[in-house]
Amino acid sequence: MVSDRREQILEAALEVMAAHGFRGTSIDAVAERAGLTRQGVLHYFPSKKRLLLEILSFREELARANLAGRRVGEDWAGDFAETVAFEQSRPSLATVYSVVLAEAVTGQEPAAGFVRQRCRSMQDHLVESLIERYGERVPSGLSAPTAAAAVLALIEGVHQLWLVDPEAERYPQIVREAMAVLLGTGTTATEGQSPATKG
Amino acid sequence: MVSDRREQILEAALEVMAAHGFRGTSIDAVAERAGLTRQGVLHYFPSKKRLLLEILSFREELARANLAGRRVGEDWAGDFAETVAFEQSRPSLATVYSVVLAEAVTGQEPAAGFVRQRCRSMQDHLVESLIERYGERVPSGLSAPTAAAAVLALIEGVHQLWLVDPEAERYPQIVREAMAVLLGTGTTATEGQSPATKG
DNA sequence: GTCTATAGGAAGATAGAC
């Protein structure tokens, strides 16, 4: 089946791009990892840019599949911590995004539009959800837009930091606790306890 | 004077690398911006890697100069917000760091060691300072290491996010407020007020 | 579908003239 080969190449490209970035990745490296030649890869993905875009979609698909079944929005801190933990379980997922985000920032890389749009959409969605649940201010006292921006920054920053920090196992827990504090939910004095204490 | 030319090249390289990343930057591009040729640049900086390392030092030097005069540690949220605001006033400063951080992540780039060491040192220093001031837990209830990691993640994330977000003017204020909440200092209910309320 | 061969270009770095 054709899809097998495609997915095999996507997996390989995900790993390599996570390890070396977009510009640092040669099609040869992807091909070698996937067990075929450069030209074989180009048969499935007409260009390197196209390959990257498909990787990003592939990544989103995997992350979404992981959250399927959860009632997203019920437990913000939990959802995010889960996502963080999931991506940590396969670091390439987070790395490829962070790396591409950084490269997207630096000009007209193919993924610039993708990343920009994703950031904005996540922020808008989060603000909307926070307002719907808490009103204009979350329990911590922050305004909804401020809280949303802070939470997203926290997530992005955690992605970055754990990549350079071997002691990364702590990060999902840090996200959980820090989000509980930022939003003002949870009992922060007994940290370690589940922060979702609303009901 | 020799230093003039060097600094001129560093300024040019800072801008170009912020715009295109390390791998995306050619010495030709730096040279053109600095008003000389590739070989002229290589006369002052023997290699591209060496040039990058000197840019990072240059950047730190500028940032430190900006904080000079402040009593660092007196007002954590204020210090960080100031740094964020300063870097925003010259986006290349933040961009080049974020970009290089991302590239450092992806392997053996020249700056990998630099960034790794800087992250760790900042975290250690922050933890130590928090403990010294607040003890094992900050007022918000987070443990000092957790608070430190969350704060650093917040800063890193803000760097990333504002790069893709045109409405970035809000970010210094967001940092100020979110940090006050994370640490548990300041009166978050009247957000916008100075968060440093300790005596 | 997957390969060999090759076109065509870009970049880092060195040698040496002025």
Next chain:
DNA sequence: GTCTATCTTCCTATAGAC
């Protein structure tokens, strides 16, 4: 110090055989 010229390496992408 700054330049021209050159070496060398690496990469994307295409053309065409099997």
